[in-house]
Amino acid sequence: LLSKRLQAVYQMVDENTRVADIGSDHAYLPVELIEENIANYAIAGEVAVGPMSRSKKDVEKFGLSKKIDVRLGDGLAVIKEADRIDTVTIAGMGGILIQSILTRATLEQLSNVKTLILQPNIGEPLVRHWLVDNSFVIVDEDIVEEDHHVYEIIKAEKTNNIANLTEPEFLMGPILMQKKTPTFVSKWQHKLNSYQKAVSNMQNAKQIDQTKIDVMKQYIKYIEEIL
Ligand code: SAM
Structure with missing residues (x-):
């Protein structure tokens, strides 16, 4: 059901x-x-x-x-x-x-x-x-x-x-990060790719929004550390 x-x-x-x-x-x-x-x-x-x-x-x-x-x-x-x-x-x-x-x-x-x-x-x-x-x-x-x-x-x-959580834990889930199931890995691999594309698009744009780029880069770093 x-x-x-x-x-x-x-x-x-x-x-x-x-x-x-x-x-x-x-x-x-x-x-x-x-x-x-x-x-x-x-x-x-x-x-x-x-x-x-x-x-x-x-x-x-x-x-x-x-x-x-x-x-x-x-x-x-x-x-x-x-x-x-x-x-x-x-x-x-x-x-x-x-x-x-x-x-x-x-x-x-x-x-x-x-x-x-x-x-x-x-x-x-x-x-x-x-x-x-x-x-x-x-x-x-x-x-x-x-x-x-x-x-x-x-x-x-x-x-x-x-008990507080770290930024990566808020983002990805403290327990999901430990379990690291195939569904979790595939979700974050997908996100990583789209963040990387977004950063390269933003860096090539006429007006560069450095704050946004830095936030994305931080997410990329968190995800790369966990995967
Ligand atoms: N919980 C079910 C599920 O997961 O399949 C139904 C999810 S359905 C997409 C969301 C339901 O929450 C709708 O029926 C909607 O009317 C109800 N809802 C939205 N806001 C609500 C609120 N403040 N209090 C109670 N129900 C609410």
Whole structure:
């Protein structure tokens, strides 16, 4: 049932958890987590009325409404303290939107949350910055390719020991850098080539933007050191 990308998010969810899937759309992830007995309870949060009411009907049809609540709302506003949600998943959105959803969460909504599993479609460094700035430590990462797009999945846990990351770690992922899977190597090889082309184009341009060139060169250096 799940796509390769959502399967990778699913794999990161711990057993016996209470999960809120924010921006759940069709609610595939909560349904699978409950049907496979990974999570004990799940909220499917969705801001758009259409997908929310469709998911609600599906959840009822499958007889899962005791264990899955489909709720209409913006971001983590669908979570109440009494729900005792310990795991939040946010998948299939840009990093800016994920960061903004997390930034707008109140202390009450995050009070029981121990684990965040985030899958930004782009802008992964922004998400890693939010985690580090808000006392979460990255404990696992995965990278998968589906339909010619590469997706990264980041799992983080609440911590008292704030650990900063280096610039290359924010960019490429502290755990992905260690795992260095073929998908990771191919993603960054591709980026390296395009940055190198961009630098040579910029150097041949009439008006040279040295600051931009220096930033690109720095990225090239980071990537070359890791690959
Ligand atoms: N999470 C699913 C997945 O990964 O396949 C669906 C991803 S879909 C591309 C993004 C969903 O997030 C849409 O259904 C959209 O309506 C919802 N969304 C966007 N902003 C949201 C917000 N602030 N709060 C809740 N849902 C939001």
